[in-house]
Amino acid sequence: MAADAATTAARSPLHEPGYRVLLGYRLCAILSYQVVAVTVGWHVYELTRNPFALGLVGLAEVLPYIGTALFAGYLVDHLPKRRLGALACAGLAATALLLVLAASGHLAPGRTWPIYGAIVLTGLVRSFLTPVYTALFAQVLRREQFARGASLGSIAFQAAMVCGPALGGVLVGWAGKTAAYGTAAALAIAAGAVLLALRVEEPRPEGPRAPVFRSIREGLRFVFNTQVMLAAQALDLFAVLFGGAISLAPAFIAEILHYGPEGLGILRGAPALGAVAVGLVMARRPPGRHAGRLLLWAVAGFGLCIIGFGLSRHFWLSAFFLLLSGVCDGVSVVLRSTIMQLVTPDGMRGRVASINGIFIGSSNELGAFYAGSMARLLGLVPAVVLGGCVTLGVVATTAVKAPKLRRLDLREL
Numbered sequence: 001m002a003a004d005a006a007t008t009a010a011r012s013p014l015h016e017p018g019y020r021v022l023l024g025y026r027l028c029a030i031l032s033y034q035v036v037a038v039t040v041g042w043h044v045y046e047l048t049r050n051p052f053a054l055g056l057v058g059l060a061e062v063l064p065y066i067g068t069a070l071f072a073g074y075l076v077d078h079l080p081k082r083r084l085g086a087l088a089c090a091g092l093a094a095t096a097l098l099l100v101l102a103a104s105g106h107l108a109p110g111r112t113w114p115i116y117g118a119i120v121l122t123g124l125v126r127s128f129l130t131p132v133y134t135a136l137f138a139q140v141l142r143r144e145q146f147a148r149g150a151s152l153g154s155i156a157f158q159a160a161m162v163c164g165p166a167l168g169g170v171l172v173g174w175a176g177k178t179a180a181y182g183t184a185a186a187l188a189i190a191a192g193a194v195l196l197a198l199r200v201e202e203p204r205p206e207g208p209r210a211p212v213f214r215s216i217r218e219g220l221r222f223v224f225n226t227q228v229m230l231a232a233q234a235l236d237l238f239a240v241l242f243g244g245a246i247s248l249a250p251a252f253i254a255e256i257l258h259y260g261p262e263g264l265g266i267l268r269g270a271p272a273l274g275a276v277a278v279g280l281v282m283a284r285r286p287p288g289r290h291a292g293r294l295l296l297w298a299v300a301g302f303g304l305c306i307i308g309f310g311l312s313r314h315f316w317l318s319a320f321f322l323l324l325s326g327v328c329d330g331v332s333v334v335l336r337s338t339i340m341q342l343v344t345p346d347g348m349r350g351r352v353a354s355i356n357g358i359f360i361g362s363s364n365e366l367g368a369f370y371a372g373s374m375a376r377l378l379g380l381v382p383a384v385v386l387g388g389c390v391t392l393g394v395v396a397t398t399a400v401k402a403p404k405l406r407r408l409d410l411r412e413l
Helices: 002-010 017-048 051-078 081-103 113-140 143-174 177-196 212-224 227-242 245-257 261-284 291-311 315-343 346-378 380-401
Strands: none
Touching: 017 051, 017 081, 017 113, 017 143, 017 177, 017 245, 017 261, 051 081, 051 113, 051 212, 051 245, 051 346, 081 113, 081 177, 113 143, 113 315, 113 346, 143 177, 143 261, 143 315, 212 227, 212 346, 227 291, 227 315, 227 346, 227 380, 245 261, 245 291, 245 315, 245 346, 245 380, 261 315, 291 315, 291 380, 315 346, 346 380
16 A cells, blocks of 8 residues: 555656646636736836836735635535636636727726726636636545645746746737737636546535535634644735735836836746746655745745845846745745645635635735835835835744644645
C-alpha cells in the first residue's frame, strides 16, 4: 500500500488527462479576467486621471463577489460543477462584450458607469470559478498528488497572470481597448468549452440536501475551527489588503515611472512571472517540513518588496521588486492551496473554496480600494510604503497568535 502511494505521488499530475483539461479551463478563464483587469485600469484612469477611481474598480467587483461567494460554494457542492463553471465563463464573456460597447462609444461615451456596471457582473460570476476548479481538482487527482498538483495549478494560474496583463497591455497599446475586450470575450468562451469537454464522474451528494444557510454555516464552522487553515487565509487576506500596490500601477506608470500601457503590462505581469518560477521549483520539490515557517517568511518578504516598489523611481527596478514579490506570493499560494486540499472533506470543497475566496480573492479588490483611498489621502508613495510596513506587522502578529501554523509540517495533515 505504501509503495502504491509513493508511486502515485511520484507520477506527475500532468499525466492525468482530466487534470490537463482542468488546467486549460483555469488558464483561459484567468487570461480573460486579467486582460479585462489591465484594460479596465487603463480605461478608467484615461477617463478620470484619478487614483481613487482605480480603487472604485476593485470595490465594484468585490462587493458582489462577497455577497455571492457563499451561495456559489453551496451550489458547487450540490449541482453539476462543469455546467456551473461554463455558465460563469459565459458571464465573463458577457462582461467583456459590454465593455466592448463602452470602449467603442456605443454605450455612454466618456462615462465610467458602464465600466463599473460590467465589473459588478464580473464579481458575481467570478465567485463560481475557483470553487468549481477546487472541487474538480479532487476528482481528477489522487490525494498523494495534491501537493504537486497545487504547485502546477499555481504555475498555470501565475502564467495566466503573466500573459494576461502583458497581452492586455500590448492589445491596448497597439490595437486599442475594443480589441482587448474582444479578445477577453473569446478567451472566456474558450474556457467554458474546455470545461464542458472534461470527462469526470461527479459524485452525487448523499442523503437529502441540507438547507442553504445551515449548509453554509457548516462550512464556516469548519474553516474557523481549523486553526492552520484560518491562520493561513487570514495571513494572506491582510497582507494583500495592505500590500495591494499593484492596483496603483497605472498611476505609478503615468506620474512616477513615465511609461505607456506596455509598461503597465510588464508591471502587472512581473509578480506572476516570479510566482511561475518558484512554482516550477516547488512542483519538483513539494513543501513538507517547516511549511508554516516558510509561509510566514514568504509573506514577510512580500511586504519588504512592496516597500521597495514604493520607494523606487526607476521602471526596471520597480519591475524587479514586483518580480520578487511574486516569488514570495507564489510560495504562499502553493502552501495555502495544499493546506486547503489536504484538510477539506470532499463534500465541503465548494463551500470551503468559496470561504477561502472571500479571504483571498476579495483581498485583491479590497486592497485596490484601500490603496486608492490611501493614495488619495497620503499620496502614491506614502500609501504603498505604509501598506508594506503594515504587512510586516500582520506577519509578526500571526506568528505569535497561530502556533500551529508556525509549527506546521504538511506530512502530518
